[in-house]
Amino acid sequence: MRNSLRLLAGLALAGWLILPILPLFGWSVARGWRFPDLLPDRVTAEAWSFALSPQSGVLQSFGITTLIASATTLLAILIGLPAGRALGLYRFRGRGLVLLLLFGPALLPGIAVVFGLHGILLRAGLAGSIPGVILAHLVPVLPYATLVLAAVFARFDPAYEDQARSLGATRWQAFRSVTLPTILPGLMTAALFAFLVSWSQYLLTLSIGAGRVQTLPLLLFSFASAGRNDISAAIALLYILPGLLIVAVTARRITGRGAALTERLHP
Amino acid sequence: MTRLSLQGLRKTYAGAGPAAVHGLDLTVESGSLTALLGPSGCGKTTTMKLIAGLIPPDAGEVLLDGAAVTSLPPERRGVTMVFQNALLFPHLTIAENVGFGLRMRGASGIAGTVAAMLARVRLDGLGDRRPAALSGGQQQRAALARALVLRPRVLLLDEPLSNLDPGLRDEMRALIRELQQETGITTIVVTHDQAEAVALADRIALMLDGRLAQVGPPEDLYRRPGSLAVARFFGGVNFLPGRAQGATFHSALGPLTLPVAADGEHLLTLRPEALRLGPGPNARQGIVQSVAFLGTQTRVMIKTGEVVLQALTVPDAAATLQPGDEITVSLPPESLWLLPTRD
Numbered sequence: 001m002r003n004s005l006r007l008l009a010g011l012a013l014a015g016w017l018i019l020p021i022l023p024l025f026g027w028s029v030a031r032g033w034r035f036p037d038l039l040p041d042r043v044t045a046e047a048w049s050f051a052l053s054p055q056s057g058v059l060q061s062f063g064i065t066t067l068i069a070s071a072t073t074l075l076a077i078l079i080g081l082p083a084g085r086a087l088g089l090y091r092f093r094g095r096g097l098v099l100l101l102l103f104g105p106a107l108l109p110g111i112a113v114v115f116g117l118h119g120i121l122l123r124a125g126l127a128g129s130i131p132g133v134i135l136a137h138l139v140p141v142l143p144y145a146t147l148v149l150a151a152v153f154a155r156f157d158p159a160y161e162d163q164a165r166s167l168g169a170t171r172w173q174a175f176r177s178v179t180l181p182t183i184l185p186g187l188m189t190a191a192l193f194a195f196l197v198s199w200s201q202y203l204l205t206l207s208i209g210a211g212r213v214q215t216l217p218l219l220l221f222s223f224a225s226a227g228r229n230d231i232s233a234a235i236a237l238l239y240i241l242p243g244l245l246i247v248a249v250t251a252r253r254i255t256g257r258g259a260a261l262t263e264r265l266h267p
Numbered sequence: 268m269t270r271l272s273l274q275g276l277r278k279t280y281a282g283a284g285p286a287a288v289h290g291l292d293l294t295v296e297s298g299s300l301t302a303l304l305g306p307s308g309c310g311k312t313t314t315m316k317l318i319a320g321l322i323p324p325d326a327g328e329v330l331l332d333g334a335a336v337t338s339l340p341p342e343r344r345g346v347t348m349v350f351q352n353a354l355l356f357p358h359l360t361i362a363e364n365v366g367f368g369l370r371m372r373g374a375s376g377i378a379g380t381v382a383a384m385l386a387r388v389r390l391d392g393l394g395d396r397r398p399a400a401l402s403g404g405q406q407q408r409a410a411l412a413r414a415l416v417l418r419p420r421v422l423l424l425d426e427p428l429s430n431l432d433p434g435l436r437d438e439m440r441a442l443i444r445e446l447q448q449e450t451g452i453t454t455i456v457v458t459h460d461q462a463e464a465v466a467l468a469d470r471i472a473l474m475l476d477g478r479l480a481q482v483g484p485p486e487d488l489y490r491r492p493g494s495l496a497v498a499r500f501f502g503g504v505n506f507l508p509g510r511a512q513g514a515t516f517h518s519a520l521g522p523l524t525l526p527v528a529a530d531g532e533h534l535l536t537l538r539p540e541a542l543r544l545g546p547g548p549n550a551r552q553g554i555v556q557s558v559a560f561l562g563t564q565t566r567v568m569i570k571t572g573e574v575v576l577q578a579l580t581v582p583d584a585a586a587t588l589q590p591g592d593e594i595t596v597s598l599p600p601e602s603l604w605l606l607p608t609r610d
Contacts, residue, residue: 157354159354160354162321162341165321165340167342167368167414168368168371169342169368170371173342177370177371
């Protein structure tokens with residue numbers, strides 16, 4: 001009885017998450033699919049071949065979005081590692097203030113942040129450029145990365161680093177051979193979520209990119225507002241790809257098979 | 268073989284930080300095994316970290332064979348510290364843990380060296396296990412092996428026995444002593460347990476409140492304490508204020524014969540196990556106040572005039588004693604020791 005309830009709940013949840021995605025497959029290959037019809041008049045690969053052709057700019061957008069999300073993730077991890085370490089390991093004066101400053105922009109509505117940010121980046125000559133968009137993405141991404149890493153470091157005993165140093169490891173060797181392998185699962189989680197948060201930015205990219213930085217969500221929105229359901233559906237399917245991959249990877253860890261993964265990463 | 272010297276080593280922390288160290292001068296002879304003994308919170312671990320280079324001192328120098336290493340980072344000092352909790356790296360096997368320092372150095376032939384070291388600490392065959400699969404005693408031995416395999420100039424062991432069961436403690440103590448004698452590595456063992464320090468070390472450095480109270484062979488600290496605090500830490504309980512005049516000590520117990528001549532105000536002390544139940548030199552009449560059986564010893568409190576003396580004796584010698592009994596006690600002159608009246 002309990003098992004069947006659990007199965008039912010699982011199915012409902014899966015349905016809730018997966019059902020909205022299913023029509024996308026249909027739309028992306030359909031021609032003339034009106035409301036009461038169960039199946040489209042004609043099935044065609046036109047939308048896909050257009051979406052994947054150079055004229056549509058979809059692949060280029062995919063590249064730019066990947067570039068921006070990767071660079072944002074890298075920066076967020078590079079800044080978030082020392083910040084998360086300090087927040088997770090030490091109780092210092094002004095810790096609350098640091099947290100507030102860090103999370104302030106993430107707590108405010110994006111639309112409120114975007115104008116001030118635009119002004120600053122305009123003056124810095126970065127508006128309308130990829131570096132400018134990357135910096136803007138750091139505003140929502142960095143707090144996520146830092147918070148996850150702070151939680152990771154809160155469970156890390158820094159005495160391990162002292163022990164490594166005392167056994168002859170340099171500061172870098174101690175980090176590389178002891179700290180990094182220990183925090184790697186948490187670091188991966190932080191990086192994956194940083195990537196996803198950047199990947200799904202719309203408003204910040206639109207405003208800071210000033211139309212010159214076409215990421216996938218921007219392109220998707222412009223096709224959707226032009227009423228091209230078929231092309232929008234194809235782009236949307238490409239757009240959710242990284243998210244699905246990340247869910248697959250993290251789900252493996254959550255279900256406990258992650259231990260095997262970490263084993264393989266540090267033989 | 269390296270001689271370690273500490274000169275005016277000082278470290279304080281703002282607020283409620285780790286225990287401070289207030290100006291430490293200590294020389295540890297080459298190849299010796301010294302116990303750094305003291306109650307918890309006296310600055311022992313801080314001292315170890317200063318020697319290992321894991322924290323910088325506010326002032327003072329750490330010298331190895333006369334050369335200052337104070338500004339060198341921990342990995343370039345040749346000083347290896349073994350922490351209280353073994354701290355084996357959980358993502359590495361035991362063999363990888365033991366080979367860690369060698370790998371950091373880029374040494375070759377690590378596998379053979381590690382296997383020999385594992386056999387030496389009786390962990391042969393366990394090299395492929397993860398630390399979590401080992402018992403507490405095995406983990407401690409692996410941690411010791413991981414440090415010894417580097418042949419450090421100075422080895423620092425922070426409370427190596429405190430996490431072990433009593434049975435394992437003797438075994439580990441013997442192993443540490445054995446390996447230290449074999450390798451001749453200058454070693455400092457931190458402990459809060461005076462019995463452990465006495466059993467393990469050639470010399471004891473007693474640390475109280477961030478300062479060295481006394482340094483010397485274990486017997487010296489027992490029999491010839493330099494201060495009331497040292498005497499108390501080593502189980503001293505009988506203290507009698509008075510004035511020495513030549514070889515006589517005038518106190519509430521009347522004149523007592525001293526082993527050597529002295530002069531002025533002092534605190535006379537006599538170890539409880541040295542107080543004799545029975546006649547002899549410096550004999551006094553007293554009344555038994557209480558008798559407590561402690562297992563290997565019996566504690567007898569005896570009131571002599573206004574003074575209460577405490578004796579520790581073999582249980583047989585006190586078997587028939589009852590509170591209220593009249594008894595003769597004597598204070599053997601060779602066991603009397605004078606302390607300064609204030610620390």
